[in-house]
Amino acid sequence: MKNWLRKHPEVRTIRVAAADLNGQARGKRIPARFAEKVAIEGTRFPMSVLNLDIWGEDIDDSPLLFESGDADGVLRPTERGFVPMPWLEAPTALLPIWMYRENGQPYEGDPRHALARVVRRYAEKGLTPVVATELEFFLIDDSGKTLQVPPSPRSGKRRKAAEILSIRALDAFDAFFTDLYEACEEMDIPADTAISEAGLGQFEINLMHGDDALKAADDAWLFKMLVKGLARRHGFAASFMAKPYADYAGTGLHTHFSVQDSEGRNIFSNGGPEGSEALHQAIAGCLAAMPDSTLLFAPHANSYDRLVPGNHAPTGICWAYENRTAAIRVPSGSSGARRIEHRVAGGDVNPYLMLAAILGAALIGMEDGLTPPPPITGNAYAMPLPQIPDNWDSAIRAFEGSPTIARIFPRELIRNLVQTKRQERHYMAELSPEEQVEVYLDTV
Numbered sequence: 001m002k003n004w005l006r007k008h009p010e011v012r013t014i015r016v017a018a019a020d021l022n023g024q025a026r027g028k029r030i031p032a033r034f035a036e037k038v039a040i041e042g043t044r045f046p047m048s049v050l051n052l053d054i055w056g057e058d059i060d061d062s063p064l065l066f067e068s069g070d071a072d073g074v075l076r077p078t079e080r081g082f083v084p085m086p087w088l089e090a091p092t093a094l095l096p097i098w099m100y101r102e103n104g105q106p107y108e109g110d111p112r113h114a115l116a117r118v119v120r121r122y123a124e125k126g127l128t129p130v131v132a133t134e135l136e137f138f139l140i141d142d143s144g145k146t147l148q149v150p151p152s153p154r155s156g157k158r159r160k161a162a163e164i165l166s167i168r169a170l171d172a173f174d175a176f177f178t179d180l181y182e183a184c185e186e187m188d189i190p191a192d193t194a195i196s197e198a199g200l201g202q203f204e205i206n207l208m209h210g211d212d213a214l215k216a217a218d219d220a221w222l223f224k225m226l227v228k229g230l231a232r233r234h235g236f237a238a239s240f241m242a243k244p245y246a247d248y249a250g251t252g253l254h255t256h257f258s259v260q261d262s263e264g265r266n267i268f269s270n271g272g273p274e275g276s277e278a279l280h281q282a283i284a285g286c287l288a289a290m291p292d293s294t295l296l297f298a299p300h301a302n303s304y305d306r307l308v309p310g311n312h313a314p315t316g317i318c319w320a321y322e323n324r325t326a327a328i329r330v331p332s333g334s335s336g337a338r339r340i341e342h343r344v345a346g347g348d349v350n351p352y353l354m355l356a357a358i359l360g361a362a363l364i365g366m367e368d369g370l371t372p373p374p375p376i377t378g379n380a381y382a383m384p385l386p387q388i389p390d391n392w393d394s395a396i397r398a399f400e401g402s403p404t405i406a407r408i409f410p411r412e413l414i415r416n417l418v419q420t421k422r423q424e425r426h427y428m429a430e431l432s433p434e435e436q437v438e439v440y441l442d443t444v
């Protein structure tokens with residue numbers, strides 16, 4: 001970290017930031033001349049800061065507040081080190097941090113520690129998850145009373161229709177995407193293919209797979225921050241909210257993963273198209289945990305507007321080979337690359353909690369030797385399948401009382417998240433749909 005600072009004397013300020021339960025960056029702005037000190041010693045702020053609601057307000061009656069004196073946690077740099085923030089005008093670097101208790105133990109309410117906990121359980125078994133994410137987002141003109149597609153900087157025209165896999169739609173915002181890919185290189189975010197999607201002004205960029213699930217979550221968290229910040233520099237907004245337009249598809253964050261053994265072999269492969277017993281057990285674990293973990297895949301009021309039948313988001317709890325109507329898809333391709341695509345999460349999730357839920361459920365499936373139901377064929381929306389919770393309240397209750405969730409996440413994180421979501425649900429009920437969109441547009 002010292003070397004990075006010396007190689008970048010142009011950096012004038014730094015940000016130190018951790019992800020709260022909603023995936024919001026919480027932290028401080030520090031002059032560059034004090035950056036080396038914080039890189040070595042870390043910093044401090046209240047543990048309650050990682051447990052704020054979507055507006056950034058304290059959680060009423062949280063034991064982290066007055067009951068405990070609103071005590072500090074110790075924030076230490078993650079292994080990521082400094083990364084540039086190319087969306088800001090002045091040369092600036094971000095130092096990602098995560099929270100520990102005074103005694104040096106990880107703070108159980110930190111979502112990054114929750115994912116690290118799951119990864120350690122894999123490592124204890126000689127296993128390593130290999131993870132890739134696909135992030136969809138909208139480019140939006142939010143300068144008027146209603147949201148609309150921004151005009152193309154090239155033509156000045158608005159394309160008021162979905163343009164699936166349209167080169168024209170990508171070229172219309174070529175300057176933005178060129179800057180975005182250059183920024184991803186600077187930030188070591190492995191951005192791969194970009195496509196236009198089924199919503200108005202909707203695009204998707206895939207992040208390449210890797211054998212470090214924490215880095216994959218870091219990449220997704222940083223990518224969301226980058227896209228939103230860079231879009232503002234280009235004169236429009238970008239949003240990962242689940243459903244900004246009622247009449248068009250919402251935004252997903254699909255996760256592809258496999259698991260390697262200590263020899264680097266993919267344990268989901270058996271040399272054939274059907275995949276191994278471990279693959280089927282992992283699928284069974286993901287399906288069994290799906291109702292109880294929906295709150296992590298659909299964490300906001302707006303999230304449930306996306307989870308409707310026939311709208312490019314899964315609603316039935318099922319799996320299939322090469323079938324995008326299923327919640328769990330096993331893509332075709334070479335047997336050595338056999339993997340699971342988990343398709344439930346919206347773009348508005350906290351990537352750390354999402355990956356912890358998916359990988360934790362898969363591991364439980366393998367530990368318990370679970371067997372999935374037969375794979376479906378055809379249109380999942382037309383089948384009498386068990387359903388993913390379709391409303392916020394049901395998802396909160398399922399998450400809170402789940403024995404499966406208790407095997408994946410620490411008790412304190414479960415309690416904190418439930419309190420957060422109940423407070424948000426209460427205040428969101430007082431807002432109109434338009435006011436809710438305004439809240440979510442820039443935050444998630």
